[in-house]
Amino acid sequence: MAILPLSSEKLHWIAMTQLRIRSSYIPGYRSLTRFAFKSAELPTTNFGINFENPVGLAAGMDKKGENIPNWENLGFGWIEIGGITLHGQGGNPKPRMFRSTKHRALINRMGFNNPGSEAMLERLSKQKKKKWATIPVGINLGKSKITPNEKAEEDYAGTMELLWGFADLFVVNVSSPNTPNLRELQAGSELDRILVACNKVNKKCAAASNSECKPILVKIAPDLTNEQVIAIADTAIEQGCSGIVATNTTTSRPEKGGVMEQSGGLSGAPLRGRSTEVIHLLYSHTLGKLPIVGVGGVSDSESAWEKIAAGASLLQLYSSLVFEGPAVTKTINKGLKKKLKEHGYESISEAVGHAHRS
Ligand SMILES: Cc1cc2nc3c(=O)[nH]c(=O)nc-3n(C[C@H](O)[C@H](O)[C@H](O)COP(=O)(O)O)c2cc1C
Structure with missing residues (x-):
C-alpha cells in the first residue's frame, strides 16, 4: 500500500494537537518538556513588560491559541497568537502551506484562517479559566477579507476591544501578503487611521479596567522600499506605538522552479538577510x-545575534521550529548568552544595536 506524504498543513496540525494533548493528559509531560528545553535566563524588559528571554513564537504558528500554556515549556520567552480577524474565515483553498527543505524555507498563503474574534473570546475565556501562560502573550490582529480597506480600522479595533483582556501586547499586522490589498494599509494615512482607532479602544479598555494601556506594535513587510520603511516608522512614532515587528514573510524568491513557483509569503533562511x-x-x-x-530566518545563535546587533530588542521565530525542531529556542538562548559574554555585555538590552557601534 502506497503511503501518501502528509501535507505541511496536516503535519502542522498533528504537531499542534500532540503538544496540546500530551501536555494536558500525560502526567509529567509538561515538567519533562520544561526540563528538556529550558532556556538560559536572559531577562529583558521592553515596553514595561518583563521577558525571561528575548525569543518569542512568531504569529501564525498558534493561530487559535490552542497551546498558550505550553510554549514556555519549549523555552520561549513570549508568544504571539493569531492572526485573528473580526469575522471568522476559512482562509484560502488548500494546499496553502509548502516546504522547501533545500532552502530551509516555507511558503504559505493561509489567508488568515481563524475562528474570528467572537469565537476567540469564548475559546480564550475557557482557556484562561483552565490554564494560562506565565510568559507574555501577544495577539496578532489581522483584517477580515470581507472588510474593505476603507473600513479596516473597525476590523482591527473591533478585535482588539473584544480580546483586550487576554493580551499583554497587540501587533497590528498590515503586512501579510495573503489578504488582497492588505499591504496597502502600510501607507501613512491608512496606517494612521488604524492606529488612531486602536489607540482609542486601548484607552477605553484601560480606563474601564482601571489599568494601563497595552503596548501596540506594527508588523511590516520586507518587500517595502527603504523610504516606505522609514515612513511607517515615523507614523508609528507619531501615533505612540510601542514598537515595530520586522518582518513578515516576503513575496520574493531565492530562485525559480519547484515549490518556489507557489504564490504566497516565503519565510525562513532566505528571508534572513532582508x-x-x-x-x-x-x-x-x-x-x-x-x-x-x-523576525525572519532566526534559526541559531548567529542569526539571532545578527538581529540584536542590527537593533532588535526582542526576537521571534516560526520556520526554524519546523526545520530545527523543539530545541531551537534553547540552543539560541544558550548561544546568545555566550555571545553577550564574548562581547562584554551584561544583558540583551545593552547589546541591542551592537553593529552600529562597532
Ligand atoms: C504558515 C504561516 C502562517 C503565518 N501567519 C501569520 C499571521 O497570521 N500573522 C502574521 O503577522 N504573521 C504570520 N506569519 C509570519 C510569521 O509570523 C513570521 O513573520 C515569518 O514566518 C518570518 O519568520 P520565520 O522566518 O522565523 O518563519 C506566518 C508564517 C507562516 C509560515
Whole structure:
C-alpha cells in the first residue's frame, strides 16, 4: 500500500494537537518538556513588560491559541497568537502551506484562517479559566477579507476591544501578503487611521479596567522600499506605538522552479538577510527610540545575534521550529548568552544595536 506524504498543513496540525494533548493528559509531560528545553535566563524588559528571554513564537504558528500554556515549556520567552480577524474565515483553498527543505524555507498563503474574534473570546475565556501562560502573550490582529480597506480600522479595533483582556501586547499586522490589498494599509494615512482607532479602544479598555494601556506594535513587510520603511516608522512614532515587528514573510524568491513557483509569503533562511537589513534601517532611523522585534530566518545563535546587533530588542521565530525542531529556542538562548559574554555585555538590552557601534 502506497503511503501518501502528509501535507505541511496536516503535519502542522498533528504537531499542534500532540503538544496540546500530551501536555494536558500525560502526567509529567509538561515538567519533562520544561526540563528538556529550558532556556538560559536572559531577562529583558521592553515596553514595561518583563521577558525571561528575548525569543518569542512568531504569529501564525498558534493561530487559535490552542497551546498558550505550553510554549514556555519549549523555552520561549513570549508568544504571539493569531492572526485573528473580526469575522471568522476559512482562509484560502488548500494546499496553502509548502516546504522547501533545500532552502530551509516555507511558503504559505493561509489567508488568515481563524475562528474570528467572537469565537476567540469564548475559546480564550475557557482557556484562561483552565490554564494560562506565565510568559507574555501577544495577539496578532489581522483584517477580515470581507472588510474593505476603507473600513479596516473597525476590523482591527473591533478585535482588539473584544480580546483586550487576554493580551499583554497587540501587533497590528498590515503586512501579510495573503489578504488582497492588505499591504496597502502600510501607507501613512491608512496606517494612521488604524492606529488612531486602536489607540482609542486601548484607552477605553484601560480606563474601564482601571489599568494601563497595552503596548501596540506594527508588523511590516520586507518587500517595502527603504523610504516606505522609514515612513511607517515615523507614523508609528507619531501615533505612540510601542514598537515595530520586522518582518513578515516576503513575496520574493531565492530562485525559480519547484515549490518556489507557489504564490504566497516565503519565510525562513532566505528571508534572513532582508529582515536584518530592515531592522538595521529602522534602528538607524529611530536611534533606538522604537523597540524592534526581529523576525525572519532566526534559526541559531548567529542569526539571532545578527538581529540584536542590527537593533532588535526582542526576537521571534516560526520556520526554524519546523526545520530545527523543539530545541531551537534553547540552543539560541544558550548561544546568545555566550555571545553577550564574548562581547562584554551584561544583558540583551545593552547589546541591542551592537553593529552600529562597532
Ligand atoms: C504558515 C504561516 C502562517 C503565518 N501567519 C501569520 C499571521 O497570521 N500573522 C502574521 O503577522 N504573521 C504570520 N506569519 C509570519 C510569521 O509570523 C513570521 O513573520 C515569518 O514566518 C518570518 O519568520 P520565520 O522566518 O522565523 O518563519 C506566518 C508564517 C507562516 C509560515
